[in-house]
Amino acid sequence: MRFKIRPGEDSFYGFFNEAAANLVRGAELLLELALPDADVAAIADRLKDLEHASDQITHEVYNKINSTFITPFDREDIYRLASTLDDVMDHIEAAGSLVYLYGLTKMPALPREMHELLSVVERQAQLTAAAMPRLKAMKDLKEYWVECNRLENEGDQAYRMLLVRLFSGEYGPLDVLKMKEVADELEAACDALEHVSNTVEQISVKES
Numbered sequence: 639m640r641f642k643i644r645p646g647e648d649s650f651y652g653f654f655n656e657a658a659a660n661l662v663r664g665a666e667l668l669l670e671l672a673l674p675d676a677d678v679a680a681i682a683d684r685l686k687d688l689e690h691a692s693d694q695i696t697h698e699v700y701n702k703i704n705s706t707f708i709t710p711f712d713r714e715d716i717y718r719l720a721s722t723l724d725d726v727m728d729h730i731e732a733a734g735s736l737v738y739l740y741g742l743t744k745m746p747a748l749p750r751e752m753h754e755l756l757s758v759v760e761r762q763a764q765l766t767a768a769a770m771p772r773l774k775a776m777k778d779l780k781e782y783w784v785e786c787n788r789l790e791n792e793g794d795q796a797y798r799m800l801l802v803r804l805f806s807g808e809y810g811p812l813d814v815l816k817m818k819e820v821a822d823e824l825e826a827a828c829d830a831l832e833h834v835s836n837t838v839e840q841i842s843v844k845e846s
Contacts, residue, residue: 658767664730665760682738689731729827740816751800758793762831786835793828
């Protein structure tokens with residue numbers, strides 16, 4: 639018979655929900671960067687604020703672990719989940735910052751494949767945010783990690799096709815280097831979102 643966690647320990651789930659919601663906001667801001675006449679500087683500042691908020695949530699999770707005798711599930715898994723959620727935000731913020739610093743929005747248009755990669759990150763973030771509230775009950779999570787993995791594969795394909803286009807000679811050498819750095823961060827965000835889903839899968843298996 640499994641013991642139920644105490645009510646006071648529910649705060650961990652609140653932290654995870656909040657962290658995942660921040661990822662959605664960050665991914666949506668990245669999509670805004672690709673829009674005509676976007677206020678790039680303001681968006682970059684908002685992404686930095688979200689990244690700071692994500693760091694704060696992670697620190698609060700760590701502090702809560704150290705001050706809690708009984709945790710909802712393994713402490714190591716709580717650390718890993720909080721850390722991987724934070725990693726995603728780091729990559730999202732880095733991608734947005736590079737778009738701003740490199741002035742990529744001044745180009746006539748970003749490659750279609752980069753838009754596709756941005757879309758994958760946003761869909762993965764939405765999927766993650768929808769899954770986090772189900773973590774407490776440990777139910778109906780399998781479709782989350784299966785779909786997140788499928789989207790990560792879609793992101794890999796978009797990333798490879800973006801590289802093909804960047805090195806096709808369509809863009810100048812400097813623009814290629816700049817856009818590849820952004821693409822690398824977006825691809826890393828896709829991978830990190832899959833790592834979040836893998837962590838949730840491992841937790842679910844242990845707790846089932």
